[in-house]
Amino acid sequence: MNIVCIGAGYVGSVTAAAFAVLGHTVTVIDLDPRKIEAIRAGTSPIYEPGLQELLHECAGTTLFASHDYDAVGRASVVFICVGTPSKADLTADLSYVKEAARTIGRHLNPDHYTVIVNKSTVPVGTADLVSSLIEETSGLTSGKDFDVVSNPEFLREGYAVEDVFYPDRIIIGTDSSRAKTVMRSLYGPVLNREGYEMLRGAVPAPGTRPPAVWFESGTKSAELIKYASNAFLAVKISYINEMARLCETLGADVTDVAKGMGLDSRIGHKFLEVSSGWSGSCFPKDTAELLATSRKYGCEQSITAAAVEANDRMLLYCVSKVQSRLKSLPGKTVGLLGLTFKPNTDDARQTQAQVMARQLESLGARVKVHDPQGMEMFRRLNPDLAVEYCESPEQVLAGADAAVLLTHWDCYLAMDWESARPAMKVPYLLDTRNVLDSRKMLQWGYVYEGLGK
Numbered sequence: 484m485n486i487v488c489i490g491a492g493y494v495g496s497v498t499a500a501a502f503a504v505l506g507h508t509v510t511v512i513d514l515d516p517r518k519i520e521a522i523r524a525g526t527s528p529i530y531e532p533g534l535q536e537l538l539h540e541c542a543g544t545t546l547f548a549s550h551d552y553d554a555v556g557r558a559s560v561v562f563i564c565v566g567t568p569s570k571a572d573l574t575a576d577l578s579y580v581k582e583a584a585r586t587i588g589r590h591l592n593p594d595h596y597t598v599i600v601n602k603s604t605v606p607v608g609t610a611d612l613v614s615s616l617i618e619e620t621s622g623l624t625s626g627k628d629f630d631v632v633s634n635p636e637f638l639r640e641g642y643a644v645e646d647v648f649y650p651d652r653i654i655i656g657t658d659s660s661r662a663k664t665v666m667r668s669l670y671g672p673v674l675n676r677e678g679y680e681m682l683r684g685a686v687p688a689p690g691t692r693p694p695a696v697w698f699e700s701g702t703k704s705a706e707l708i709k710y711a712s713n714a715f716l717a718v719k720i721s722y723i724n725e726m727a728r729l730c731e732t733l734g735a736d737v738t739d740v741a742k743g744m745g746l747d748s749r750i751g752h753k754f755l756e757v758s759s760g761w762s763g764s765c766f767p768k769d770t771a772e773l774l775a776t777s778r779k780y781g782c783e784q785s786i787t788a789a790a791v792e793a794n795d796r797m798l799l800y801c802v803s804k805v806q807s808r809l810k811s812l813p814g815k816t817v818g819l820l821g822l823t824f825k826p827n828t829d830d831a832r833q834t835q836a837q838v839m840a841r842q843l844e845s846l847g848a849r850v851k852v853h854d855p856q857g858m859e860m861f862r863r864l865n866p867d868l869a870v871e872y873c874e875s876p877e878q879v880l881a882g883a884d885a886a887v888l889l890t891h892w893d894c895y896l897a898m899d900w901e902s903a904r905p906a907m908k909v910p911y912l913l914d915t916r917n918v919l920d921s922r923k924m925l926q927w928g929y930v931y932e933g934l935g936k
């Protein structure tokens with residue numbers, strides 16, 4: 484099939500590479516010339532494990548990149564994978580989706596049927612909006628010349644390649660049987676887990692993951708499934724983080740509590756890992772949009788609202804731990820390890836580190852930071868922060884009065900903490916992920932604190 488992906492970001496570049504490796508002819512379109520150049524050269528425009536290998540395999544043979552929309556006229560399927568960040572009023576900014584829809588309309592081929600698939604996370608009703616914008620600029624008729632399908636994406640950054648080939652479910656929101664047939668044929672190899680042979684071991688062996696579930700619904704339900712899923716996961720994390728604070732007060736251990744809870748198959752172990760809170764380019768904006776829309780329709784999602792509040796409180800609680808340990812922050816140096824919202828990504832949009840660095844600076848502390856992949860984006864997104872960017876975690880610890888481990892990158896787990904300790908002015912370490920060996924850290928002279936213990 485001839486496929487187009489509009490947007491070469493975290494979703495678009497992985498989606499495009501995956502379908503290209505499965506043998507389709509794919510053109511990825513972006514406005515950013517650096518991303519186009521990178522894909523053409525077979526190099527990854529983002530840091531995502533496994534993506535580089537996929538791009539290397541298909542760039543220039545089945546995968547092409549362009550800044551113009553000409554390939555839309557040849558495509559049977561056009562994916563929309565552009566960003567939907569929050570606007571000032573916290574609703575989703577649909578300007579990129581609308582612009583993409585209008586431009587697709589100007590390039591659609593009237594001589595053949597096209598399916599336009601929205602993968603961006605968008606408010607309920609956006610598929611209908613996209614459909615009417617395409618009708619406006621193409622002069623074609625929805626349901627006859629083209630259909631718009633809602634196909635929300637559930638990939639996780641850091642595991643995006645694995646998730647695209649081995650999704651839990653594929654949600655297809657459309658009433659058009661013609662569009663459903665096209666989508667089923669496109670996703671056939673993914674449903675049948677056929678990607679493995681072609682990927683030469685880049686993803687888990689067949690049989691190690693349960694089969695994907697194909698689920699059809701109306702467009703509105705499909706759009707809401709995405710927000711409902713993200714909000715539910717955010718609730719789960721906020722729940723365990725709040726429980727962690729209770730554990731500290733009562734003398735229980737949240738790791739044991741989470742393990743014990745997770746043994747109930749109705750609850751499960753996933754998303755019960757303690758942290759300073761959830762963050763990143765999805766949960767904050769998606770919970771905000773869900774709340775804004777639900778309020779607009781007089782149907783506030785109070786559980787999601789509580790999860791957001793608890794999440795904000797959790798981060799302030801971590802700041803207060805540092806503050807109470809150091810007594811006063813002016814003149815003190817605090818090191819932050821981890822600027823991305825999770826390991827194995829360079830994505831530094833809306834992270835815990837961003838909020839914590841701001842809080843600490845406003846309280847008078849000097850802040851030093853390190854991240855193995857996220858420093859460039861963090862610096863670009865936070866030009867007003869006066870933080871010192873360090874080349875190594877050891878450099879962050881040197882001379883610091885306190886350090887906070889925010890993101891559990893492997894390099895922080897593997898570093899020589901024993902040798903790094905003497906360089907700290909005060910060896911206080913707050914491990915917000917509970918990933919370091921507390922016994923060893925204490926033995927090496929750290930004033931070590933986890934969360935919920």
Ligand SMILES: NC(=O)c1ccc[n+]([C@@H]2O[C@H](COP(=O)([O-])OP(=O)(O)OC[C@H]3O[C@@H](n4cnc5c(N)ncnc54)[C@H](O)[C@@H]3O)[C@@H](O)[C@H]2O)c1
Pocket residue numbers: 489490491492493494495512513514515518564565566567579582583602603604605636637638639640764765
């Ligand atoms: N990042 C994730 O893990 C993830 C997972 C699932 C769903 N989503 C959703 O998918 C969407 C995309 O997310 P992302 O993280 O990939 O975004 P991103 O910001 O990384 O990438 C979006 C890309 O679209 C390009 N773009 C914008 N307008 C364009 C236009 N008119 N024509 C061509 N290109 C255009 C931008 O230049 C950018 O490269 C969002 O709605 C997001 O919520 C993201």
Ligand SMILES: O=c1ccn([C@@H]2O[C@H](COP(=O)(O)OP(=O)(O)O[C@H]3O[C@H](CO)[C@@H](O)[C@H](O)[C@H]3O)[C@@H](O)[C@H]2O)c(=O)[nH]1
Pocket residue numbers: 604636637638639640641713716720753754755756757758759760761762763764765766769824825
């Ligand atoms: O037990 C946990 C699990 C996660 N987190 C944090 O929660 C945030 C989100 O983590 P994760 O969900 O793994 O990252 P994303 O890549 O943002 O993926 C989420 O957001 C995507 C964009 O919508 C969806 O596609 C995915 O299904 C959904 O998991 C990060 O800050 C994590 O550190 C925790 O604190 N504890």
